[in-house]
Amino acid sequence: MRYAFWLTPQDSGRTRHEFYGMAVAPGIAAGLHCSYEDAADLAWAQRIWRSLDRAVNTLQPVPGAPRPGRSAPEPRLPAMAPSRPFAVVLALVLAGPAAAGCHHEDTATARASAAALVAQVPLTGPGFPPDAATAKARLAALKVEWGRNWQTYRREEFGRYWSDETDAVGGRNGCDTRDDVLRRDLTELREGDRNRCVVLSGVLLDPYTGKRLPYTYRRASQIQTDHVVALGAAWRAGAYTWTPQRRLEYANDLDVLLAVDKQTNQDKGSRTADKWRPPRRAYWCEYARRYTGIKAKYALSVTAPEKRALQEMLAGCPQ
Structure with missing residues (x-):
């Protein structure tokens, strides 16, 4: 349906x-x-x-x-x-x-x-990710505090599965959230003739590592969908106070998501910017812009070390 x-x-x-x-x-x-x-x-x-x-x-x-x-x-x-x-x-x-x-x-x-x-239906929010100057200003305005309620986090708090039934970016277009991410992030894209949601094949130029990763429908791939600010990190930064629908929206917001290398995503886990950075240094600037844009969009707090790490990465952005 x-x-x-x-x-x-x-x-x-x-x-x-x-x-x-x-x-x-x-x-x-x-x-x-x-x-x-x-x-x-x-x-x-x-x-x-x-x-x-x-x-x-x-x-x-x-x-x-x-x-x-x-x-x-x-x-x-x-x-x-x-x-x-x-x-x-x-x-x-x-x-x-x-x-x-x-x-x-x-x-x-x-x-x-x-x-x-x-x-x-657009697959990217307006003005996202913010440019470096905007990201710096938004970072300065974020609430700084230590994470809370880490012991109560459960993945199911953000919904068990992908959902199109949200008002987040990419929502209500009839497509699975992961398919939307693939359609946005892959190059050499080939979509289904009968169902335009389905990505039959394509290539990911992984932003975290620079690897070139092929994708073919129904075959195992080395591509996973990453929440740039992980769900566990979002929970500790304030998402524990949200409604279930707000958390479902966050989990399926295309601005929060990236198609990335599977192993690198697993290495990242739910670590914050002070504890993990992309192996590919050339991506640090955009990573910090996306990360900060997500924190600001959802009014999530940052820890003091997290804020310093983001400031360092943003400082390396081209002027």
Whole structure:
């Protein structure tokens, strides 16, 4: 199931609420596109589609569905009839919205609409990472204190798996967070024809080491997704006070994430800037800019040694 919601400014000055959903199951590929100026109507469409999502997962699981935390395979439509319960649910759900400002799209149109949504959601926040001067100013404004509540940290506090259901950078575009990171960070990129979210192949020029790392879909690779300010470090710096949704947003914010060398990421762990720096010295400046930008964006504190380390790396940035 894929569904997403977004806002489109109108020439009249009003805001049009757009809703797009796509269902893929054995024998079925259905798309639904709605356009409203009334937010209440949009909320109704959202409830309808989420009901379909629950029905699909309950009555007719998609064969080959990924394990939690893994990227979804490209949708394939086997030559078989859908189960009767699923067909009934789909017919009921699509019939209602069709009479109220929505239209049902065929498979090709639905895929084109999904691809357009993927393309229009930016994978980098505005002004991120900050330039060196901005990063220095933001670093100076951060609260300095020792980390707290380190003993209560659990990875699950930030969500068990990747989630597209957040308002963070890259959220609600219908793609797995890791796929978004790969699409942004890899070169020589080849995306799926049927599912533009899926990266079939590419090459990572690892920022931490300078290594050239190939990537091929469904094959083991030496690429991992790193939280530049690790989840454990964020927890100690203030995330322990956040709501679960805020922590989920942080864990899936593309500004917080980088595709990097697997072994180097494991060596880094949850260590802060005073205890770990990228092996590739040429990346220190950008690393400190990203790190500081994340701390400022989420109002996280820094320790005194951490602040000094960031100041040293920022001092090496080109003037």
